[in-house]
Amino acid sequence: MGSLHKLNLPVIKLFVNDSNPASSSWVTKCAEVTRALEQYRCFIAKFDGVSQELHDAIFGATQELFDLPTEVKVLNTSDVPSHGYVGQIPIMPLYEGLGIEDATTTHSVERFTKLMWPSGNDSFSESVLKYTKIVSELDQIVMRMVAKSYGIEEHYETLLGSTTYLLKLIKYLSPQGSDQNMGIVPHTDKTFMSILHQNEVKGLEIKTKDGEWIEVDPTPSSFIVMAGDACMAWTNGKIEPSCHRVMMQGNSERYSLGLFTFIRDIQIETPKELVDENHPQQFEAFDHYKFLHYYASEEGMRSKFPLKSYCGI
Numbered sequence: 209m210g211s212l213h214k215l216n217l218p219v220i221k222l223f224v225n226d227s228n229p230a231s232s233s234w235v236t237k238c239a240e241v242t243r244a245l246e247q248y249r250c251f252i253a254k255f256d257g258v259s260q261e262l263h264d265a266i267f268g269a270t271q272e273l274f275d276l277p278t279e280v281k282v283l284n285t286s287d288v289p290s291h292g293y294v295g296q297i298p299i300m301p302l303y304e305g306l307g308i309e310d311a312t313t314t315h316s317v318e319r320f321t322k323l324m325w326p327s328g329n330d331s332f333s334e335s336v337l338k339y340t341k342i343v344s345e346l347d348q349i350v351m352r353m354v355a356k357s358y359g360i361e362e363h364y365e366t367l368l369g370s371t372t373y374l375l376k377l378i379k380y381l382s383p384q385g386s387d388q389n390m391g392i393v394p395h396t397d398k399t400f401m402s403i404l405h406q407n408e409v410k411g412l413e414i415k416t417k418d419g420e421w422i423e424v425d426p427t428p429s430s431f432i433v434m435a436g437d438a439c440m441a442w443t444n445g446k447i448e449p450s451c452h453r454v455m456m457q458g459n460s461e462r463y464s465l466g467l468f469t470f471i472r473d474i475q476i477e478t479p480k481e482l483v484d485e486n487h488p489q490q491f492e493a494f495d496h497y498k499f500l501h502y503y504a505s506e507e508g509m510r511s512k513f514p515l516k517s518y519c520g521i
């Protein structure tokens with residue numbers, strides 16, 4: 209395991225109204241985003257879409273959710289592995305997470321809220337929807353930029369039509385009184401893309417290609433945009449998934465939010481534009497949700513690189 213270095217991740221400013229594909233500054237920014245993802249597998253987006261007020265509201269809502277009794281939180285179940293309630297895992301005793309599936313749709317968010325607060329909690333639903341709507345736009349800005357750099361815009365539009373967002377609300381207990389401070393073990397996300405956001409408590413670390421761990425310094429306008437396993441298959445290995453972990457220090461609890469992209473109903477297929485003699489196709493077309501079930505199976509859990517054992521060529 210590499211040592212911890214004070215390296216920095218690329219920081220890229222992105223704006224809500226930043227998607228004018230006609231401007232030359234936009235094309236330059238596309239290249240910058242794509243290069244950051246290729247080299248670091250992730251970057252920090254300084255994004256103007258989430259106001260301080262919304263930042264405070266969503267973290268207030270998150271705290272309120274985790275303050276509910278465990279027997280209420282466990283009611284949030286899902287057929288998809290690790291999309292529902294996850295907590296009290298022996299190797300990650302500090303970690304607790306709750307997923308809201310299809311988190312950009314009012315119907316789905318309100319169903320979740322009703323499950324957690326049968327007598328209602330409108331402000332929770334409102335904060336979640338405001339947050340997911342704007343942060344899913346950030347995801348789309350980034351993906352349009354990547355698609356532009358690779359000349360695969362049409363393929364991206366197809367994927368976008370089948371994209372669904374899981375909002376994961378996460379709490380880490382302070383490590384005080386615990387004999388370990390690993391909040392979440394090193395892993396790559398099984399998503400297409402992930403956008404992480406956190407309160408003021410640090411802890412997230414990203415592994416570079418050289419095996420160094422970089423600490424992420426949070427601010428209310430920082431969003432960590434990282435590639436998941438599925439993005440690697442789609443880009444034919446150009447963008448690899450980011451390996452990351454959470455190390456807890458000090459005596460504060462930490463809250464974080466992950467907006468996770470998944471592709472449903474259609475197969476994820478490498479665009480033919482990215483395949484040639486020098487770049488043979490690395491992965492067969494696959495169903496994202498079947499891959500998630502494979503990953504949760506005994507065979508998938510044993511695999512060092514589940515995507516490759518599932519659909520690698």
Ligand SMILES: O=C(O)CCC(=O)C(=O)O
Nearest residue numbers: 378397404412454464466
């Ligand atoms: O809490 C964080 O910052 C990271 C969470 C994470 O890596 C995950 O949920 O997959």
Ligand SMILES: [Fe+2]
Nearest residue numbers: 395396397452
């Ligand atoms: Fe993760």
